[in-house]
Amino acid sequence: MLDIVGFALPAPVGVRTQRRALFAARTNAGFSHRASANTVFGTHDPCSCTFGNFSLFSFPQSCRTPKLSLTQIAMSLPLTAFGPYRAPTNNTLMLESVSLNEIAERYGTPCYVYSQSALLQSYQEYRDAFQSFDTLVCYAVKANANLSLLRLLAAQGAGFDIVSGGELFRVLQAGGDPRRIVFSGVAKSEREIDEALKAGILCFNVESAAELQRLSERATRLEMTAPISLRVNPEVDARTHPYIATGLRTSKFGVPATTALALYREAQKLPHLKIVGIDCHIGSQITTLEPFLEATDKILELVHQLAAEGIPLEHIDLGGGVGICYRDEDPLSLSAYATALKPRFNKFQGRLLFEPGRRIVGNAGLLLTRVEYLKTIPERQLVIVDAGMNDLMRPSLYQAWHEIVPVDAPRKTDQKVDIVGPVCESSDVLGTGRTLDVQAGDLLAILSCGAYGASMSSRYNARPLIPEVLVHGSQTTVIRRRETYADLIQHELS
Numbered sequence: 001m002l003d004i005v006g007f008a009l010p011a012p013v014g015v016r017t018q019r020r021a022l023f024a025a026r027t028n029a030g031f032s033h034r035a036s037a038n039t040v041f042g043t044h045d046p047c048s049c050t051f052g053n054f055s056l057f058s059f060p061q062s063c064r065t066p067k068l069s070l071t072q073i074a075m076s077l078p079l080t081a082f083g084p085y086r087a088p089t090n091n092t093l094m095l096e097s098v099s100l101n102e103i104a105e106r107y108g109t110p111c112y113v114y115s116q117s118a119l120l121q122s123y124q125e126y127r128d129a130f131q132s133f134d135t136l137v138c139y140a141v142k143a144n145a146n147l148s149l150l151r152l153l154a155a156q157g158a159g160f161d162i163v164s165g166g167e168l169f170r171v172l173q174a175g176g177d178p179r180r181i182v183f184s185g186v187a188k189s190e191r192e193i194d195e196a197l198k199a200g201i202l203c204f205n206v207e208s209a210a211e212l213q214r215l216s217e218r219a220t221r222l223e224m225t226a227p228i229s230l231r232v233n234p235e236v237d238a239r240t241h242p243y244i245a246t247g248l249r250t251s252k253f254g255v256p257a258t259t260a261l262a263l264y265r266e267a268q269k270l271p272h273l274k275i276v277g278i279d280c281h282i283g284s285q286i287t288t289l290e291p292f293l294e295a296t297d298k299i300l301e302l303v304h305q306l307a308a309e310g311i312p313l314e315h316i317d318l319g320g321g322v323g324i325c326y327r328d329e330d331p332l333s334l335s336a337y338a339t340a341l342k343p344r345f346n347k348f349q350g351r352l353l354f355e356p357g358r359r360i361v362g363n364a365g366l367l368l369t370r371v372e373y374l375k376t377i378p379e380r381q382l383v384i385v386d387a388g389m390n391d392l393m394r395p396s397l398y399q400a401w402h403e404i405v406p407v408d409a410p411r412k413t414d415q416k417v418d419i420v421g422p423v424c425e426s427s428d429v430l431g432t433g434r435t436l437d438v439q440a441g442d443l444l445a446i447l448s449c450g451a452y453g454a455s456m457s458s459r460y461n462a463r464p465l466i467p468e469v470l471v472h473g474s475q476t477t478v479i480r481r482r483e484t485y486a487d488l489i490q491h492e493l494s
């Protein structure tokens with residue numbers, strides 16, 4: 001079900017403002033949005049707008065009147081949303097039809113919570129945007145490898161982008177079709193190659209000349225044929241955080257465009273290799289179209305050169321990397337991406353592949369955490385919570401921003417606090433300079449944690465892995481149970 005957002009804003013306002021306003025309305029989030037929270041809405045034509053996955057609620061006609069504050073609007077929305085929102089009755093945070101207070105009570109904290117509808121809706125958004133192409137959407141398993149989420153996507157006919165034998169195992173366990181799996185990664189071991197060959201995957205995304213040789217050797221030994229694509233590094237600056245940029249000249253990923261043709265010629269001579277495609281992946285959390293188009297044009301140039309040499313390709317894989325809104329980013333629209341690609345692919349007869357991770361699952365999840373202590377130190381007010389960098393690594397690894405909101409109705413304050421975790425590292429900081437009034441025992445929701453949250457978590461400081469809960473309507477299912485202390489030592493006992 002897709003509800004339309006009818007949103008009356010004083011025209012003209014940019015998409016970014018619309019999104020910020022929506023977000024503030026939905027979550028009363030971070031009172032850095034205070035200015036927009038006080039915005040008065042006009043009676044101009046309502047414009048439909050989306051905010052990542054938080055877009056899906058209907059806006060009652062009665063609210064399209066002047067002088068309604070965002071808070072009033074948020075309170076009056078008949079929300080059927082897929083992202084978190086505040087219950088009109090008591091202003092506490094909900095996901096689908098479930099109160100986050102209830103989830104915390106039932107499953108404890110810290111705890112990851114995902115919306116099934118948000119996950120499936122963003123997968124469908126990809127399918128819809130590229131429906132005029134012959135497309136295969138290969139979900140990047142690394143973003144979130146939970147078996148239940150993989151199962152949901154497999155049931156929709158999704159393909160998968162894997163980077164290890166473990167991810168292959170997970171996808172197969174989840175019922176994924178091996179003929180829809182692409183295998184990326186710079187260090188595929190002999191064992192991993194053999195496992196993927198035997199599973200019958202769609203293609204190996206080859207990242208070096210040495211890997212090409214190893215693939216040929218393993219396929220020859222197993223008397224099989226390895227379908228291959230070269231991951232080409234198009235040397236494009238994705239204008240994202242350096243740790244998640246993968247298409248720069250100095251990157252360890254892919255083969256330089258200048259050597260790709262020679263490698264394809266070499267691959268063509270190897271009898272146990274079959275050339276099926278070409279691919280690139282230039283980075284993650286990219287919010288503008290230009291880097292994608294620059295990379296696509298470079299890849300298409302190679303595709304035409306290959307065709308001229310009698311090496312036709314069955315598919316072109318443009319990787320993942322499409323960004324989401326964590327704070328006030330204005331992520332690119334998939335339909336604009338599709339529109340820009342259309343004329344470029346006029347002459348290509350084959351299939352178009354994508355490897356999205358973050359865009360599928362990022363806004364579908366949040367991390368619930370409880371405040372343990374407040375602590376005042378010179379120049380800083382600390383809110384110490386029970387989730388740490390081992391549970392959510394992105395802020396300490398990439399200085400990533402996640403919106404952090406109270407689960408109960410927010411209290412007005414001008415106070416700025418830093419939210420820190422229990423891990424014995426100074427970098428265990430989940431958010432700095434947040435305008436929040438909280439007490440020990442309060443629940444907080446750290447938003448947009450569906451991607452690279454649980455999948456990057458660790459047991460550092462002997463902290464058991466935390467549970468993951470899937471919400472669907474009014475149902476909640478534990479899709480990964482909380483680990484026990486016994487789990488921590490089970491593999492060390494002789």
Ligand SMILES: Cc1ncc(COP(=O)(O)O)c(C=O)c1O
Nearest residue numbers: 140184284320321355356357358
């Ligand atoms: C090869 C490859 N494909 C796809 C992805 C998914 O990227 P994103 O989650 O930004 O869509 C990654 C992530 O790093 C990757 O390395």
